[in-house]
Amino acid sequence: MPSRYVIGLDMGGTNIRCAAVSTAGEVMLLRRAPSRAGASAPEVAANIAAQIRALEDTAHGRGLGAPRAIGVAVPGPLDVLRGVVMAAPHVKAWRGFPLRARLEAHLGRAVVVENDATAWALGEFWRGAAQGHRDVVLLTLGTGVGGGLIVGGRIVHGRSGMAAELGHITVEPDGMPCDCGSRGCVEAYASSSGMRALLVRRLGAQRRIPAAYLDAEGNFSVRAMTRQARAHDRLALETFATAGRYLGIAIASLLNVFNPELVVIGGGVAGALPYMRAAMNAEVRARAFVAIARQARIVRAALGPIGGVVGAAFAATHPPRSQRGRQV
């Protein structure tokens, strides 16, 4: 009997989501576990393999048999062809780490690795907001800003799978420092860490972030700032407008370069989009060619937090050409 499912795993900074995804893209089983990102490089990889084995055991118990393929989505620039993580923002120990070889040694079978933002884009393309579209720009706004590009119905990987780092488009040459080492990247404004920095700058070094902008643990929270914006808090509205302005500058360039039919915006910060939209649209109108902007809709992502596992499963069954049929 042919296998009825594919394993898709999404490795986040805090949690791993691991799912059995049907060949039609439905999540059949979903496990969550701590990602233990602070452990040593081999331990983090061993933990991923253990989560996959645990899901396989559950699937076996439900009579699902063995998975057809395994796809693993991880953060950071990644050489998709060699399966090597160049640098991962949440896993400091992964620098030039041969993740795919490690996972294959643990599991004894082929694994496809993919960048997490690319996997998320593939999920939205397969089962979400970009379904049925051929030219799409996808931006995921979270702790950072990730991206995916679909051109002519195909994901753009570039030479080694590191393309579409859309969060690192420069929108302000002498702007705020970015985690990538550059300055003025759109990520430095339109991510949660960027918004926090905007807020701190606005408050000045002497004033602490007001409690209304913090979560229960006392950390800055875009969700809390969104609640403040809903209550017409001026500081929150201005911060979102600044973030929206820079997001709009990046989107205008993406429209001019790719002439997409759709721009999909997802991630944990996308809930604040209503408060960024006016400033974002003003920049798009000012900077993108009118005919190009008219052909593109800017929409919210549809899959929410399962986008990554669905996309990792899609990547597992649609690996880059050079990886097809690879034996371990």
Ligand SMILES: [Zn+2]
């Ligand atoms: Zn950057």
